[in-house]
Amino acid sequence: MSxxxxxxxxxxxxxxxxxxxxxxxxxxxxxxEAENGEAxxxxxxxxRPDLVLLDVMMPGSLDGYQVCxxxxxxxxxxxxxxVLLTARGQQSDFEMGRQAGADAYLTKPFSPLELIDxxxxxxxxxxxxxx
Amino acid sequence: xxxxxxxLVDSIEEGLLIVSPDGVVRLANQAATRHFPIILGKRLPAxxxxxxxxxxARGYVRxxxxxxxxxxxxxxxxxRLHLKIIESPLGGGFLVLVRNVSEAARFQTIISNxxxxxxxxxxxxxxxxxxxxxxxxxxxxxELEKQETLAAEMQNILRQGEExxxxxxxxxxxxxxxxxxxxxxxxxxxVMDLISALLVRVKPLLEERNIKFHQAGVTQELPIIYGSxxxxxxxxxxxxxxxxxxxxxxxxxxxxxxxxxxFISLQIRNHGRGLPKLNDTRSFLPxxxxxxxxxxxxxxxxxGLGMALCKHIVELHRGSLRLNDEDGDITAFVIxxxxxxxxxAINPDLGTEQARRYAEDLTRLxxxxxxxxxxx
Numbered sequence: 122m123s124x125x126x127x128x129x130x131x132x133x134x135x136x137x138x139x140x141x142x143x144x145x146x147x148x149x150x151x152x153x154e155a156e157n158g159e160a161x162x163x164x165x166x167x168x169r170p171d172l173v174l175l176d177v178m179m180p181g182s183l184d185g186y187q188v189c190x191x192x193x194x195x196x197x198x199x200x201x202x203x204v205l206l207t208a209r210g211q212q213s214d215f216e217m218g219r220q221a222g223a224d225a226y227l228t229k230p231f232s233p234l235e236l237i238d239x240x241x242x243x244x245x246x247x248x249x250x251x252x
Numbered sequence: 253x254x255x256x257x258x259x260l261v262d263s264i265e266e267g268l269l270i271v272s273p274d275g276v277v278r279l280a281n282q283a284a285t286r287h288f289p290i291i292l293g294k295r296l297p298a299x300x301x302x303x304x305x306x307x308x309a310r311g312y313v314r315x316x317x318x319x320x321x322x323x324x325x326x327x328x329x330x331x332r333l334h335l336k337i338i339e340s341p342l343g344g345g346f347l348v349l350v351r352n353v354s355e356a357a358r359f360q361t362i363i364s365n366x367x368x369x370x371x372x373x374x375x376x377x378x379x380x381x382x383x384x385x386x387x388x389x390x391x392x393x394x395e396l397e398k399q400e401t402l403a404a405e406m407q408n409i410l411r412q413g414e415e416x417x418x419x420x421x422x423x424x425x426x427x428x429x430x431x432x433x434x435x436x437x438x439x440x441x442x443v444m445d446l447i448s449a450l451l452v453r454v455k456p457l458l459e460e461r462n463i464k465f466h467q468a469g470v471t472q473e474l475p476i477i478y479g480s481x482x483x484x485x486x487x488x489x490x491x492x493x494x495x496x497x498x499x500x501x502x503x504x505x506x507x508x509x510x511x512x513x514x515f516i517s518l519q520i521r522n523h524g525r526g527l528p529k530l531n532d533t534r535s536f537l538p539x540x541x542x543x544x545x546x547x548x549x550x551x552x553x554x555x556g557l558g559m560a561l562c563k564h565i566v567e568l569h570r571g572s573l574r575l576n577d578e579d580g581d582i583t584a585f586v587i588x589x590x591x592x593x594x595x596x597a598i599n600p601d602l603g604t605e606q607a608r609r610y611a612e613d614l615t616r617l618x619x620x621x622x623x624x625x626x627x628x
Binding site for chain 1: 475478590605609612620
């Protein structure tokens, strides 16, 4: 039997965090939450999650792109799948996300099916297993 | 009530009332009597306020209670009054604070109207005029070359036209910033990019006065700013332009960036003869002009808009500005801008849209879950 997957949600809007938690708890995942980039980065290092759902625009000294870049530069974390969440969805944003090292992108408002499918696809990737 | 207490409360600019739990007025200052026809010892003649006081007395509402009402003493279009009810610090009953919020809104409207007037009625015609003059000059250059005096006069007219057009352009910028609130963009701006764009703008200025520019702390590690890149460059350029104007020729100008809590601090320091009375808050108001020694120190004229514009742009980005007068000839502007995305960048309708999207897909999600359980 496979171990429960640990998923970290880094999102400043509590309603969106709850919605994501509610959706992902339909599966068999262990969900953790952080409300800003700094807290998210500390939790990534402490938890070493199997996947990070990361909001792009957050108040404070680290936004989503910066947290993603830090994850990619940290030995032992650099293969952790990162899914960026954004309300903008412009081509330049996708490009910036790709440069920061994100694996996937969800544009708000997103469908719960889209969320589950994206998370499942990322967790099934071999790179995630070797993180 | 003692006479001194009455003097004290009358000196308060906001309306102030103390009412008993059944709405009888025990104390009122002069400002309050302008808002309500008050008789001490009688119930306050404002039913909306009495309802709230009664609710507060019964514990139905939590204090401080804040609400707005229309002025009960005006006819026609009524001013809006902003009220706050708290427990009275002087014995029983409640303290009611009253502020007219329509007056401040009217002042903003006047400024906005004026700015629009400048933009539409004056700025564009003046810029058109100046451009027309330039074209005219090009057309008649061959003729002018034969008549040196006429050529010089035409050049003077053109220069004066350009000067007025420049002033008008500044007024148009003022109109854009104050009347049209341009800082709606939520661009993601790395500080390094902002400073690079700024340096391109200030390079000719620095070269003109042979001023050496130094920067420190401008690294990729700095937090990101969200806002309007163009307007922030405009504001920073305004400060640097002001500093350069007051620097000694062949002196130094320094820009230092550093994270400061959830803010980014940008300090610009010059080594000059000091800035003219910019620590006076009035200097940051639109159309302010230096007087006395400060005027002499400033040395140049202007519309008195530059610093006001820069400050307003920084404040639209939820930032702040201060001037540090250091020892000797050194003066420093310190601009603090919040790190990360502003709360207003979040689309207020997004929650509704997200809920609708979930509602649409919920049935399919449930069907899928049931299918997964059945196959398991």
